[in-house]
Amino acid sequence: MSEEVSEPIEVLRLPVELEYQYTAGKSASRFLRGLQQGKLLGQRCPVDGRVYFPTRGCCPQHGVPMAEEGSIELPDVGTLVTYSIVRVPSANIPLELPYVTIQVLLDGADTVMMHVLGECELEDVHMGMRLEAKWKPEEEWETSVGNILYFVPLDEPDAPYESYKEHI
């Protein structure tokens, strides 16, 4: 036995891992299979007619299944509703700092999706910018929102504030 005296251990870092199987369910599966084909599929609430994207098959506000007529294909263009420039690292986010986290309202959708902005100088980022999705190469498409690498600015006039303000 060594006679070395070491500092008492106060905190041990013990990573844990939990493996699980995720069953997406009917509605999310349709949404994810759509993504695999490069399609953005939303669904309409039968109560107020609003289009949800992404969708989980039921309306969180009215507690009813989404309308049965199926999915509504949305374009991969939309409006930047609000954003933040992030300068804080996080172990789960592989992006280089700083990056721009955004809320995008796709044309025809009534809910925002969270994503990131690319190919844009930080000082040019602003609310109301028109954006377009930048996709991964088609051969890399999976059943994931990650098929969209990021959104890029479109060469279009800004959307008027009134058109997106209720989504902030």
Add this chain to the structure above:
Amino acid sequence: MAELCGVMGIGQTRYAAKRQELSMPGLLREAAERALDDAGCTWADIDAVVIGKAPDMFEGVMMPELFLNDAIGGAYKPMLRVHTAGSVGGSTAIVAASLVQSGVHDRVLTVAYEKQSESNATWALTISMPFSVATVAGAGGYFAPLVRGYIRRSGAPEDTGIRVAVKDRQNALKNPLAHLQLEDISFDMVANSPMLWDPIRYLETCPSSDGACAMVMAKESIATQSTKPVAWIHATEMRSEPTMFSGRDQVMPRASLDNAAALYKKAGIQNPRDEIDCAEIYVPFSWFEPMWMEGMLFAPINEGWKMTYEGATALDGDLPVNMSGGVLSSNPIGASGMIRFAEAALQVRGMAGDHQIDGARKALGHAYGGGSQYFSTWIVSDQKP
């Protein structure tokens, strides 16, 4: 309600980045025993324990209440765990109060905590979900776009948040338990601190703290025998809404406005700004002071920033807010809501020390959590309702 309920004991730990000399149970015990001492009772007098904390993912210890209740002294007593994200400290206090108000128990101890030094909250809040991309770094990444939305719609001057950050840190200097003790805090110091989640600067952000807060609450016949002042609960309210639905106002959620209206109705309050003497509001990022001044109906929509700007929320203002230094000065997440509730009670008991507001008779405690979707509040007074 069947029974009146009074807060007769309050115990808080010292808040710090690392309370490494204490285990998790040790941290809770420090707060719980101080609350028992303040209430002039012992574990033998306690009928039930209500424990709250933020997500178990933070420390990676699942359902810690199962061992903590025994470890802190509550063995064989009925125990309830409450979980409502960041608002949990507030809703835990409300659940404890309801056990007394409903006549189920006579005297209850409630305690809420977080040991952030043994956890990684930003990691736990940035989980990779299957088939999705993680883009939001921690709570700041989530709330910064909402703050930007508030600035856009209210037209608030850009330095409103800086002013809140300075005020709360100055208040913290009067509270020996507060984690951040920034003697040289100034407008320039906050303004020049790095932008973390634009428009939120480093010094406009809450710290990561270890800490616990506890209260002993009892029914009227017991509480009136207390040798110390009692904070009588006039009203409690909790509201929530889904994180995402079309047309949701993320900046000024309906759950907040409905919560405030229902709370004041229960408490018989017509004009909250006139009738409430001071408030402890959950402000983890400085801009949430003006936002919740509106969310708690103290100011008209889009005008909450004026209260900050005009000094109304300062210690010498007409509605002092976060006299203790607030979440911006100490943030043991799961306890942060209960600290707001407890500090409101300390004010009406006249026991808030150097950050006491003279003549405070009616005070508001407030907490919110999740994606601005869980709200819990109470109003306490030195007078019975």
